[in-house]
Amino acid sequence: AFTVGIDSGSTTTKGILLEGNTIVRRFLCPxxxxxxxxxxxxxxxxxxxxxxxxxxxxxxxxxxxxxxxDKQVTEISCHGLGARLLLPEARTxxxxxxxxxxxxxxxxxGNLTDFLMNDxxxxxxxxxxxxxxxxxxxxxEHLDDITEGVEPHPLTSMCTVFAESEVISLRSAGIAPxxxxxxxxxxxxxxxxxxxxxxxxxxxxxxxGGVSHCTTFRRMLxxxxxxxxxxxxxxxxxxxxxxxxxxxxQRKRHG
Amino acid sequence: AFTVGIDSGSTTTKGILLEGNTIVRRFLCPxxxxxxxxxxxxxxxxxxxxxxxxxxxxxxxxxxxxxxxDKQVTEISCHGLGARLLLPEARTxxxxxxxxxxxxxxxxxGNLTDFLMNDxxxxxxxxxxxxxxxxxxxxxEHLDDITEGVEPHPLTSMCTVFAESEVISLRSAGIAPxxxxxxxxxxxxxxxxxxxxxxxxxxxxxxxGGVSHCTTFRRMLxxxxxxxxxxxxxxxxxxxxxxxxxxxxQRKRHG
Ligand code: SF4
Numbered sequence: 001a002f003t004v005g006i007d008s009g010s011t012t013t014k015g016i017l018l019e020g021n022t023i024v025r026r027f028l029c030p031x032x033x034x035x036x037x038x039x040x041x042x043x044x045x046x047x048x049x050x051x052x053x054x055x056x057x058x059x060x061x062x063x064x065x066x067x068x069x070d071k072q073v074t075e076i077s078c079h080g081l082g083a084r085l086l087l088p089e090a091r092t093x094x095x096x097x098x099x100x101x102x103x104x105x106x107x108x109x110g111n112l113t114d115f116l117m118n119d120x121x122x123x124x125x126x127x128x129x130x131x132x133x134x135x136x137x138x139x140x141e142h143l144d145d146i147t148e149g150v151e152p153h154p155l156t157s158m159c160t161v162f163a164e165s166e167v168i169s170l171r172s173a174g175i176a177p178x179x180x181x182x183x184x185x186x187x188x189x190x191x192x193x194x195x196x197x198x199x200x201x202x203x204x205x206x207x208x209g210g211v212s213h214c215t216t217f218r219r220m221l222x223x224x225x226x227x228x229x230x231x232x233x234x235x236x237x238x239x240x241x242x243x244x245x246x247x248x249x250q251r252k253r254h255g
Numbered sequence: 256a257f258t259v260g261i262d263s264g265s266t267t268t269k270g271i272l273l274e275g276n277t278i279v280r281r282f283l284c285p286x287x288x289x290x291x292x293x294x295x296x297x298x299x300x301x302x303x304x305x306x307x308x309x310x311x312x313x314x315x316x317x318x319x320x321x322x323x324x325d326k327q328v329t330e331i332s333c334h335g336l337g338a339r340l341l342l343p344e345a346r347t348x349x350x351x352x353x354x355x356x357x358x359x360x361x362x363x364x365g366n367l368t369d370f371l372m373n374d375x376x377x378x379x380x381x382x383x384x385x386x387x388x389x390x391x392x393x394x395x396e397h398l399d400d401i402t403e404g405v406e407p408h409p410l411t412s413m414c415t416v417f418a419e420s421e422v423i424s425l426r427s428a429g430i431a432p433x434x435x436x437x438x439x440x441x442x443x444x445x446x447x448x449x450x451x452x453x454x455x456x457x458x459x460x461x462x463x464g465g466v467s468h469c470t471t472f473r474r475m476l477x478x479x480x481x482x483x484x485x486x487x488x489x490x491x492x493x494x495x496x497x498x499x500x501x502x503x504x505q506r507k508r509h510g
Contacts, residue, residue: 120414121414127416127417131416159376160377161377161386161415161416162354162377162382
């Protein structure tokens, strides 16, 4: 049977339609300060044309804003479960989204054993890359093209606000924007490596969330951790996948 | 004899000409990414017309950028000494500048016994008020006029970056800008109270640095600490005063 999982993040809303272990449909849109409407769109898109409405599980910060879901679950449990489907042997999951980051530890059975969460400081989240990219007149989507093979220029400030000023003064000192951007990604990757190490660096390590699409970031994170960093084309949907899996279990139990 | 103390901060450059315990001249200008030139201007202004050049002591983050000073001293020792001249009975000093904040503990003789420093996170510094004021189309200088007698609207985010987004969404939800600004000041005052409490809340407490000029902030800080918060018209010059005092000692010892 079909189930739907929707992950209402503060930056993007992600949803999937799942059948067994197969993702049948994907939905992704910017949340843009209208989380409830974004969840509604995701739901209509994912259930469209199905004979009966699939079991709907919501997760993410906006999950309590609508009342038509069958179930609501916290992000951490969904992410652990979703990661397991994407990479069954994963033991550590680092998820870096637009406005938070988390690291999750899984045991050999894939059960969640511990986690760390940051949603207080923009510096460890996608927002950092966003702000700095905009300051340099580009977008996160172009970071890989711009920084490929570029030697990173060192960045001193870790605070997003102070880094923004530093980047402006590096630019006026004539440092090339691509070297600054590579330096910014490198500084954030180093910080993320420390964040992961606070919990666990046991491999295999799966990298999920929006920032996982940045190949330069992933390469630098692997260098700082001195270990392989796996990702998956559907890495941004890990939370939604986990939510849909929880729906499957629930259905089996009751149905 | 005259001595000069110059405090080269990352936001403003402050300088004074001292004779005995009397501040004879004051100099203040925005550092604006040209710390060396700002120190030069301060020096020329403060020594102008004096028969012989006064002993010059530099402090602050830019103190090593020029080579014409007689002495260079770290900010913490200067701030402690300067605070003592402004309020001899002070036992705790909280200094909130444009890009850092520090709390200093003094013993009964006014000697520095301990301190805490933050220059890593913009949220605890004047930069926070700056960013949010600009977001709401005003300037830090007008915060007192705007927020006088205004009930603060609660603010959830402590990170400067997340607070900026929160403020924008509060505005579009129709919350009055003055209530938002009062809420922003209140949130930062609460944070500063926690910062102070990590070291010492023994009174009398002297509040120095640029942010000390914000009366609303001082009132809210006093409320969170549940104790009186003193300031001084020359509170922004505490570091420079301390530097000039160190120059006096040096001269006495050697001359
Ligand atoms: S102001 Fe800077 S260091 Fe502080 S919480 Fe925000 S991003 Fe992090």
